[in-house]
Amino acid sequence: MSQTVERALRILELFAERPRSLGEVAADLGVHRSTALRLVQTLERGGFARPVDGRYTVGFRMVAIAHQAVEQLDLHPVAHPHLVRLGDRYGHTVHLAQLVDDEIVYVTKVDGRGALRMRSRVGQPVDPHTSGVGKAVLAHLDQPARERFLARLTYPRHTDTTITDPVAFRAELARIVERGWAEDDGEFEDFVNCVAVPVWDARGRVVGAVSITALRALAPLERLHEHLPELTGTCAAISRDLGWPGDPP
Amino acid sequence: MSQTVERALRILELFAERPRSLGEVAADLGVHRSTALRLVQTLERGGFARPVDGRYTVGFRMVAIAHQAVEQLDLHPVAHPHLVRLGDRYGHTVHLAQLVDDEIVYVTKVDGRGALRMRSRVGQPVDPHTSGVGKAVLAHLDQPARERFLARLTYPRHTDTTITDPVAFRAELARIVERGWAEDDGEFEDFVNCVAVPVWDARGRVVGAVSITALRALAPLERLHEHLPELTGTCAAISRDLGWPGDPP
DNA sequence: GCGATAGTTGCAAGATTTGCAACGGACGGG
DNA sequence: CCCGTCCGTTGCAAATCTTGCAACTATCGC
Numbered sequence A, B: 001m002s003q004t005v006e007r008a009l010r011i012l013e014l015f016a017e018r019p020r021s022l023g024e025v026a027a028d029l030g031v032h033r034s035t036a037l038r039l040v041q042t043l044e045r046g047g048f049a050r051p052v053d054g055r056y057t058v059g060f061r062m063v064a065i066a067h068q069a070v071e072q073l074d075l076h077p078v079a080h081p082h083l084v085r086l087g088d089r090y091g092h093t094v095h096l097a098q099l100v101d102d103e104i105v106y107v108t109k110v111d112g113r114g115a116l117r118m119r120s121r122v123g124q125p126v127d128p129h130t131s132g133v134g135k136a137v138l139a140h141l142d143q144p145a146r147e148r149f150l151a152r153l154t155y156p157r158h159t160d161t162t163i164t165d166p167v168a169f170r171a172e173l174a175r176i177v178e179r180g181w182a183e184d185d186g187e188f189e190d191f192v193n194c195v196a197v198p199v200w201d202a203r204g205r206v207v208g209a210v211s212i213t214a215l216r217a218l219a220p221l222e223r224l225h226e227h228l229p230e231l232t233g234t235c236a237a238i239s240r241d242l243g244w245p246g247d248p249p
Numbered sequence C: 001g002c003g004a005t006a007g008t009t010g011c012a013a014g015a016t017t018t019g020c021a022a023c024g025g026a027c028g029g030g
Numbered sequence D: 001c002c003c004g005t006c007c008g009t010t011g012c013a014a015a016t017c018t019t020g021c022a023a024c025t026a027t028c029g030c
Helices: A003-017 A022-029 A033-045 A060-072 A075-090 A132-140 A143-151 A166-179 A221-226 A228-241 B003-017 B022-029 B033-045 B060-072 B075-090 B132-140 B143-151 B166-179 B221-226 B228-241
Strands: A049-052 A055-058 A093-100 A103-110 A182-185 A192-200 A206-215 B049-052 B055-058 B093-100 B103-110 B182-185 B192-200 B206-215
Touching: A003 A022, A003 A033, A003 A049, A003 A055, A003 B003, A003 B033, A003 B060, A022 A033, A033 A049, A033 B003, A055 B060, A060 A075, A060 B003, A060 B055, A060 B060, A075 A093, A075 A103, A075 A206, A075 A228, A075 B075, A093 A132, A103 A132, A132 A143, A132 A166, A132 A182, A132 A192, A132 A206, A143 A166, A182 A206, A182 A221, A192 A221, A192 A228, A206 A221, A206 A228, A221 A228, B003 B022, B003 B033, B003 B049, B003 B055, B022 B033, B033 B049, B060 B075, B075 B093, B075 B103, B075 B206, B075 B228, B093 B132, B103 B132, B103 B206, B132 B143, B132 B166, B132 B182, B132 B192, B132 B206, B143 B166, B182 B206, B182 B221, B192 B221, B192 B228, B206 B221, B206 B228, B221 B228
Parallel strands: none
Antiparallel strands: A049 A055, A093 A103, A093 A206, A182 A192, A192 A206, B049 B055, B093 B103, B093 B206, B182 B192, B192 B206
16 A cells, blocks of 8 residues: 555565665665665664665664564463473473464474574464464364364475375364374474474463474474473463463363 | 655554554554555555554564564574573573674573563663673773774663763773673662673674673572673683684683 | 776656545444 | 444545656775
């Protein structure tokens, strides 16, 4: 609706990938260099962009605002200490995803102790059919909401184990409800697997999920399964902090 | 330079504080509601804003971009695992600040185990005269850069212990260089104190600092001092990961 | 010293944004 | 039940604000 703002946002997207020169920005937007300059300058004066050796990148105001935004989410503040404790315990990567309106978003990540770090996901929407947290939330959603999700779901294949069949996916969701937890058996990336457990609010509705993720080489599913009691306990603790009465779902 | 973009950024700032209705936005910007609507819609379609029960807030694209930006910083990725380990050890809050151009910015925070969480600072510029990390970096900066910092420094008082005298501040910096670490004795907030140690790069220049922060009631300075060997070790490890030869400064 | 690339500025043209007025829906009090 | 208010939304004409141009400067590398 506003061309100018659209261009400014596009510029921020460009900066997020990697630092860009004014020329690159202008070329990408298809505008004159002077136009690009004025947009970038505006971003810079607002702290949304900053120069870095002959190029521009995302500015710190942006970082600060985003951080503030995450802290405003209901789940993050109550869950965080629990997640840190959980991360401590096994040294694996811990993710928290929250159900926000009609999408599921990664809200917190606690890095594991290994040298490798998972490609980061905070702020990104969860892919429901290839992630533990996605399946955990989806499975425990109430009927109409789940159907709304499923309706707009596509099933692109990422690995051999990716579930690409809607019917099989529904079966998987049913299984998850039954046992109370979900897993990702290398369905997004071959060498990564995880287990995930849902989090409940005061009214007994799913609000998100917590997952323990690890390289298969480091901790295969069987090993992660051993952490399920701890993970379930953590999610119960978070849920109780949210006012959950504590009944089994 | 671009009024429209300026307004869009202003809107994001508003959303960061708390969710806003269109009317509030329009009022704050001093524009017609329809104008505000079109700007907000543009932000929303870009994922930079999102509706939340009758109001608008910061969108997740914003969060994702900011996160990506932080990961691009040189210090963050190498330092993070060390910080987590340090946080584990004592359960106190750990901050990492990085020197970026002519400012020092909080880049990472590892929350402590206590129920209380520090008011968050990631992405925010460090106040050099009231923070451990600020003083640690400033003290070890090369002469000209330090003078440039000092030149534009004001010394607003926040607490009884805030250093408000430029001369006293220089003396403090000298003391910090001598002993190799800095402290914040409730200089920003009465009840919070911290110790901080600088981080070096391959060429032996300060690139940032790490601090261990705690409520005074929980861990007074004397207690934090006991953690200095560990903190110094962590900073040395980070510095070595950055290519620091390992000579004492 | 030449050529390339980066950033910057004034100005005129006009595309883009703006304010207006009016509509529909939701909510709450009277 | 109706009125008042506050929400978001749309079409349109006016004009503000943005845009592209062209020219200038600076820096880097050959």
